[in-house]
Amino acid sequence: MSVDVLTPTLSDNWDQPDAWKIANYVARGGYEAARKAVGMDPDAIIGLVKDSGLRGRGGAGFPTGVKWSFIPQANPNPKYLVINCDESEPGTCKDVPMLMATPHTLVEGVIISSFAVRAHHAFIYVRGEVLHVIRRLQKAVADAYEAGYLGKGIFGTDYDLDVVVHAGAGAYICGEETALLDSLEGRRGQPRLRPPFPAVAGLYASPTVVNNAESIASVPAIVAKGAAWYKTMGTEKSAGSTLYSVSGHVKRPGQYEAPLGTTYRTLLDLAGGIRAGHQLKFFTPGGSSTPILTPDQLDVKLDYEGVAAAGSILGTKALQTFDETVSVVRTTLRWTEFYKHESCGKCTPCREGSWWLVQTLRNIEQGKGQEGDVEKMLDLCDNVSMKSFCTLADGFVANITSSIKYFREEFEAGYHTPAWELFPYEKSVYFPYERERITVSEGAGE
């Protein structure tokens, strides 16, 4: 069976007026999957999600149904479901538009998933810096309570479920699932030692499932249409439809929902290609923590296996795209500054390593690098990678080492020439949606 190039599933109602309202969601068949699920055997739902091949969309790609099956049901503690909407990995911008447009898809997914893992309390952890997303989620949850889809005895069953929308306060590391749990417990968000894994001792030391928002929002369609249907999209080991986020120097940046395994050549073509008069220099397949790729890799299948075979990681499917005007020294420095700022400080290799790498990269950007700095950075990276407490550190190492691998001469040029002389920064400036205006109601206010 041939499948269309784009397969709007999660995004199918985003062009509907007021899609975020409960009445409009219900009018399109919303909450039917949840109603069906609460009449099913919870283990059958877990089996269905396993069979669908759904894998986590938060970056690691762990099979969602398998994760749910790890919850020890014999454990007497309450079970919890925590939704990760921290979305802060540079380049990643899929959960935010999804939750703004269709928060009820997530709420419905939360109902089904909580029922499957036998949780009576779910938390939606959203980064704090997205006010309108938080408003829409708060409203969606309140309206779902009012409709009897949340609260006591939902859908007329004897199953109770409470959902809390919880705003974070600005910290990338809180996207890491164990740091998120500490944050949700009212602490500094610092990763925990594993084992024990959250499935055994997560929130309040109780069995906890942590899933990305897109993973959970994918569940209602699977319950409604079946595992076999879901698997008609995507590749053998990477099933389903997913949101690819295209940003940077392309004509039409945005969200493109397509089957897993779509190539960047296809997506870039849909995005109108690189801005006029310019060529692709490099891109990230899945956010800044995934090794960069070059135009030679445009035909890599963007699924978990395809990107891994190309030496990178599918990650969050965030395709940050840069043309030939861009200095790789500048992009690498800026990303490394991000990680230095966001390092939680718990372990030395990451905290100190990111600091030293920023110092070295700043010198190189200014053309004040020293002969041997590139080797020194690679050595430093070697001392950080796999020796840190969590994968934040592996992320910045991946970015730096891949950038050096493909563009070493640009870093070496920083021993004598500032990056902005080689790549005048003003040439990279690009305003793709230039023609829009901010809406201002004249005469309002004073």
Added chain:
Amino acid sequence: MSGHEFVAAFDDASGIDSHDDQTNIGEQTIAEMRQIMARYPEPRSALLPMLHLVQSVDGRISDAGVQICAELLGISTAQVNGVATFYTMYKRRPAGKHHVGVCTTTVCAVMGGDVLLDQMKEKLGIDEGETTPDGMFSLERLECNAACDFAPVMMVNWEFMDSMTPEKANALIDNLQAGREVHSTRGAHITSWAEAERVLAGFPDGLADEGPTAGPASLAGLQIAREKGWTAPVPPSPAAVDGGKPNER
């Protein structure tokens, strides 16, 4: 612990040596903090939203706010301070009525974010992390705000100002300064940083229904799919879905 005992402790606390001990926190805010605590199986989970509430009332994380959170949760002020200083959204000094952010992570930086930040510093006459003397604006350099497809991005009171240009950024500041009604490109009309903080504490402001379903970049792929007639596969037949009724479409 009853509210009464708490107030007594707070009165003592006001004697603590502090450079800025002003607070507007009163009985109502304390009652709201208790409401937040009641949302969670374990009260300490309420700390982040409680600190958002402190900011909405006091314009910053005040010493009094820290004391009160510690009292209510039965933890030390050092523990509360440890949390308050870990997260970037908590401000130790008063933020402006409007908190302006410019994203300068890589995609935004390259596309024009660095230019916009310099321009905002000049326009507002302040540096990053500062507030204008009239208390109208504060300015911050932001890390990626999950809107890279709308780069370069600015935020006002954590509302999206997508696809900015130097002209739009200047107009934004002028309109806010003049008290005109300004709308987020993907959100509600702009209220204030303090009101936004109250929503983050979990007290809705009733503005969820303002703004569009999605911005133009969010719809880039969907529009093409509509033009070409591309859809997700239709489930083969109702029978193929074990025991369920498939959605029409």
